[in-house]
Amino acid sequence: MFHPLRVREVERLTDDSVAVTLTVPPEFREAFRHTPGQHIxxxxxxxxxxxxxxxxxxxxxxxxxxxPVLRVGIRLVDGGEFSTYALKELSVGDTVEAMAPTGRFVLEPRAGHFAAVVGGSGITPVLSIAATLLARQPSARFCLIRSDRTAASTMFLEEVADLKDRYPDRFQLVTALSREEQQAGLPSGRLDEERLAGLLPALLPVADIDGWFLCGPFGLVQGAERALRGLGVARTRIHEEIFHVDDDDGAGTGTGTGTGTASVTGASAATGSMHTAAPPTAATLTATLDGRSGNWPVRDGESLLETVLRSRADAPYACKGGVCGTCRAFLVSGEVRMDRNYALELEETEAGYVLACQSHPATAEVELDFDR
Known part of the structure; x- marks a missing residue:
């Protein structure tokens, strides 16, 4: 469900990004109280x-x-209708419709040593994670390894510098610029798998890190995951959120969280399917949403989300690209083929969850439950 929220502040961060703060009315405060790392x-x-x-x-x-403080980072995406509006038109006093926070790329504050590898606007959820953790857990430590094109394109410079000043013994910052040399820090260049495999052990006791948070473009996140797995890090300690998937990544383009996101928590982003058999010539979908069930014929070529939306406009979704996880549903019966998955972790798919926006029937009858 969407709620109208008034814009309290629009702050320019870089030439192509802003931070937007929304006012949460008293009646919606509990609904919009977020866990560090979530999105709206x-x-x-x-x-x-x-x-x-x-x-x-x-x-x-x-x-x-x-x-609750509802502040989001938005970076301009080429051709992006909402990001263009946010940077060029959105003003204080305007009203924006928002859903309550969701997402599983999160860290509930607890004692331990944590680290993140982020690229570009991938800093956005990690900033919330690090700031909340350090404020609430006096013994916790956090290492942020961030990659940006240039210093001028770096989002949230002041906020990250403030963390470094406030927690000098518990917050470690490492910065890499891919298109600009810097006086101190790492030499310029991309943080790819090979570079990270050599860099991470020199910075941290890799095996002792309690949780790794990878966020940013597809290539960076996948390279960082492969580097960590090569260094012996268990998959369960790696949490991922993808902010952009390009055509040359082999899976089309998806936009959602941050610049538009793709969320992956604790599992590799991968194109995959729940079933590989030929699709049936005709199929019927039964779906439960907000306690109400219905069944509808699935039209040729449409996703199960599109089938539901024809009769239920309140079906949950955001990106329709398999990247944000908003349309997650439990597969009660039948089998489906999922075109791609950048949002569900392995444990979720093994438990029977699918992305409705990417799912197509592989049996004559399929039943989904959006309420589980």
Missing amino acids: ALRRIVAGEEIRRTYSICAPATEEPAE
Whole structure:
């Protein structure tokens, strides 16, 4: 469900990014209290057409009785309708429709030593994770390894510098610029798998890190995961959120959290299927949503989400690209083929969860439950 929220502040971060703060009315405060690392879906109607995008919350998480701070980072995407609107038109006092925070790329504050490898706007959810962790857990430590094109394109410079000043003994910052030399820090260049495999053991006791958080473009996240797995890190300690998938990554383009996100928590982003047999000539979908069930014929070529949306406009979704996880549903019966998955971890797919926006029937009858 979407709620109208008023824009409290629009802060320019770089030439192509802003931070937008939304005011949460008292009646919605508990619904919008987020876990560090979560994102929200925003909606705008243009000429009768609905545009949805998901953006990560960059503010630290608050606890009662404090008011939740709903601040998101938005970077301009070429041709992006919502990001263009946010950077060029959105003003204080405007109203934006938002869904309550969701997402499983999270860290509930606890004692331990944690680390993140981020690229570009991938800093957005990690900023919330690190700031909340360090404030609530006096013994916790956090290492942030970030990659950006240039210093001028780096989002949240002041916020990260503040963490370094406030927690000098518990917050470690390593910066790499891919298109610009810097006076101190790492030599310029991309943080690819080979470079990270050599760099990470020199910076950290890799095996002793309690959780790794990888966020940013597909190539960076996948390279970092392969480097960590090569260094012996268990998959269960690796949490991923992909912010952009390019055509040359072999899986099409998806936008959602942050610049538009793709969320992967604790599992490799991968094109995959729940079933490989030929699709049936005709199929029927039964779906439960908000306690109400219905069944509908699946039209040729449409996803199961599209089938539901024909009769239930309240079906949950944001990106429709297999990257944000908003349309996650439990497969009660039948079999489906999933075109790609950048949002569900392995444990979720093994438990029977699918992405409705990427799922097509592989049996004559399929049943989904969006409420589980």
